[in-house]
Amino acid sequence: MSELHDRISNSFNAQGLMKTLGAQLAFVAEGEVHILLPYAPSLTQQRGYVHAGAVTSILDTACRYAALTRAPADCDVVTAEFKINLMRPAIGDRFLAVGKVQNAGKMLAVCTGEVRAFTSADNEYKVVALMQATIANIRMRPRGKARLNDAYAARILA
Amino acid sequence: MSELHDRISNSFNAQGLMKTLGAQLAFVAEGEVHILLPYAPSLTQQRGYVHAGAVTSILDTACRYAALTRAPADCDVVTAEFKINLMRPAIGDRFLAVGKVQNAGKMLAVCTGEVRAFTSADNEYKVVALMQATIANIRMRPRGKARLNDAYAARILA
Amino acid sequence: MSELHDRISNSFNAQGLMKTLGAQLAFVAEGEVHILLPYAPSLTQQRGYVHAGAVTSILDTACRYAALTRAPADCDVVTAEFKINLMRPAIGDRFLAVGKVQNAGKMLAVCTGEVRAFTSADNEYKVVALMQATIANIRMRPRGKARLNDAYAARILA
Amino acid sequence: MSELHDRISNSFNAQGLMKTLGAQLAFVAEGEVHILLPYAPSLTQQRGYVHAGAVTSILDTACRYAALTRAPADCDVVTAEFKINLMRPAIGDRFLAVGKVQNAGKMLAVCTGEVRAFTSADNEYKVVALMQATIANIRMRPRGKARLNDAYAARILA
Numbered sequence: 001m002s003e004l005h006d007r008i009s010n011s012f013n014a015q016g017l018m019k020t021l022g023a024q025l026a027f028v029a030e031g032e033v034h035i036l037l038p039y040a041p042s043l044t045q046q047r048g049y050v051h052a053g054a055v056t057s058i059l060d061t062a063c064r065y066a067a068l069t070r071a072p073a074d075c076d077v078v079t080a081e082f083k084i085n086l087m088r089p090a091i092g093d094r095f096l097a098v099g100k101v102q103n104a105g106k107m108l109a110v111c112t113g114e115v116r117a118f119t120s121a122d123n124e125y126k127v128v129a130l131m132q133a134t135i136a137n138i139r140m141r142p143r144g145k146a147r148l149n150d151a152y153a154a155r156i157l158a
Numbered sequence: 159m160s161e162l163h164d165r166i167s168n169s170f171n172a173q174g175l176m177k178t179l180g181a182q183l184a185f186v187a188e189g190e191v192h193i194l195l196p197y198a199p200s201l202t203q204q205r206g207y208v209h210a211g212a213v214t215s216i217l218d219t220a221c222r223y224a225a226l227t228r229a230p231a232d233c234d235v236v237t238a239e240f241k242i243n244l245m246r247p248a249i250g251d252r253f254l255a256v257g258k259v260q261n262a263g264k265m266l267a268v269c270t271g272e273v274r275a276f277t278s279a280d281n282e283y284k285v286v287a288l289m290q291a292t293i294a295n296i297r298m299r300p301r302g303k304a305r306l307n308d309a310y311a312a313r314i315l316a
Numbered sequence: 317m318s319e320l321h322d323r324i325s326n327s328f329n330a331q332g333l334m335k336t337l338g339a340q341l342a343f344v345a346e347g348e349v350h351i352l353l354p355y356a357p358s359l360t361q362q363r364g365y366v367h368a369g370a371v372t373s374i375l376d377t378a379c380r381y382a383a384l385t386r387a388p389a390d391c392d393v394v395t396a397e398f399k400i401n402l403m404r405p406a407i408g409d410r411f412l413a414v415g416k417v418q419n420a421g422k423m424l425a426v427c428t429g430e431v432r433a434f435t436s437a438d439n440e441y442k443v444v445a446l447m448q449a450t451i452a453n454i455r456m457r458p459r460g461k462a463r464l465n466d467a468y469a470a471r472i473l474a
Numbered sequence: 475m476s477e478l479h480d481r482i483s484n485s486f487n488a489q490g491l492m493k494t495l496g497a498q499l500a501f502v503a504e505g506e507v508h509i510l511l512p513y514a515p516s517l518t519q520q521r522g523y524v525h526a527g528a529v530t531s532i533l534d535t536a537c538r539y540a541a542l543t544r545a546p547a548d549c550d551v552v553t554a555e556f557k558i559n560l561m562r563p564a565i566g567d568r569f570l571a572v573g574k575v576q577n578a579g580k581m582l583a584v585c586t587g588e589v590r591a592f593t594s595a596d597n598e599y600k601v602v603a604l605m606q607a608t609i610a611n612i613r614m615r616p617r618g619k620a621r622l623n624d625a626y627a628a629r630i631l632a
Contacts, residue, residue, distance in 0.1 A: 011204040012204070014205075016203075016209070017201050017202060017203065017209035017211055018209075019200070020179075040174075043174055044173060045172075045174075046170070046172040047172075051173060051176075052215075052237050054175055054215070056214050057210075057212070057214070060210055078244070078247075079210050079244050080244065080554075080608060081555065081584075081608055082241070083239065085238065085450060086237050086239065087418075087421075088419075089236075102443075103401075103443070107581065107610065112428075112446070127418075130418060130426060130448060132428075132447075134554060134555055136581065136582065238424060239426075241399055241557040243608060245576075245577045245579075246577075261561045261562075261604075265452065266396060268397075268559045268561055268604060285576075285577070288577075288584060288606060289606075290557055290586075290605075292559060294423065327520040328520070330521075331520050332514075332518035332519075333518060333519065333528055334525075335516070336495075336517065337494075337527075357490050358493070359494065360489060360491060361489050361490075361491065362485040362486070362488040362489050367531065367535075368531075368534055369527065369531025369534055370491055372530050372534070373525065376530070394560070395560050396560065398557070398558060399555065400555060402552070402555060405552075
């Protein structure tokens, strides 16, 4: 499990956007990943709530890494598509995105997830968003052929 | 039309996240809004492409403001839900999110949109993402009752 | 609860399509509705499995009636939109669509659901489809004004 | 093109559900397929309009066959997932589902589609539904190994 955590953590830390948003990898287990996002004024929409784009970014990321925990060892994963319902304004002092694998196939994984808004130090929360996502496995080539891999990924999906 | 542009522009400029991402309001017309996002390392996923979350953020925003151009004058809009397909890696030096209203009802608007990736100075692009979104109209109360409005919005959607 | 069941049952029995498919209302509770569909050759796609359209029809219906159990008394409900993942071929001798309300607002409800495929007399099943749906409440006018209601529904959504 | 039409037509005619609904294959071209559904009382929801499930069934089928026109020769296609907005009641005497390929990759195709409701003999229509779908290519084994193919399809997706 430690190896799994390291694999996800290394990838997460390489994401410029997660650093820009201030998101943190909070939990990694087989089939489930959590990402924490503290409130910041840099994340808001026009009324001062956290922007749907920030909520979506951490939830997509949580779902994708959840899928990666179940992907074959020689595969990376990419989000093929997702759908998200924004059920209430994202009001809170921190937000936890919880992504879970519902089904992991050879080619595609289906994940569901939610974003929980916390407004105090205790564990009560409100679910502000629900996601259902499809993640595709992309077979990786041997090290040193990253550009080939990327072209391959582009060709498969596009 | 200038009044319309001002309304959208004021709201856009009040969004902390758009500033954080470096996004710019590029075009406003009745039923159609464009948002431009120049590439930056602060927007990347683990391979250096622009993160799906950034792509999604500008496209959701473009669709939502497109809906706002068609909403009744006493309404604000919120994204109820959307679905996005990420068709190819977001590789480019700038990205244009194009949101269009397909149908504007009394209560809900349906929008579609795409993100175009440009890699050179000319006008050629590849479509990297497709969205279909549902935007809800929220009736606003008179000025000075913003907190009531927000509670109202929360109650309607949640 | 009996009144609730009657309300759903009367509406279900008025649906020509449910009769055409051979679907049965199987369970009604506050926030949750089940619909059962026995296999029939009239429901198949080109390989002999049950068609995604039939799977979707019963799951949409289950989600919509689940939302109706939580709607205000003077409201009917319509499906605004849904997304469904078809995770494996619909192989079985009967299928159970389970729709649940995740969030019931004044205007919109968000439901999730799954279709379970059973291939023998016991209770083991495989989940063949997952749905996430947005259901809109439509305020009804007094009896005898059905045509007005319908026009109203059309205007709100469209 | 005649070969393409025959391939789609043979598959369409093998679908029990399309016959049950009374749907007809109306148009086949590279990247675009149309399916026609005349109104019938057997297709209705509780108010007498055509059921969302019937609308969805023909639109999913149109999108899937549109993808098939662009799939490699040794592949069949399955719907991985779709999202549909039901924008207004399906009122009309006939309905035309139009499915188009937006992007055809090696592994996945993205299609969009709409259902048009016609209420008179002329060509005016209203769009009652919008879909965005992801279709997966499934490599076929040689003839006579259909059961292996199906197991393969099940394994890839599930």
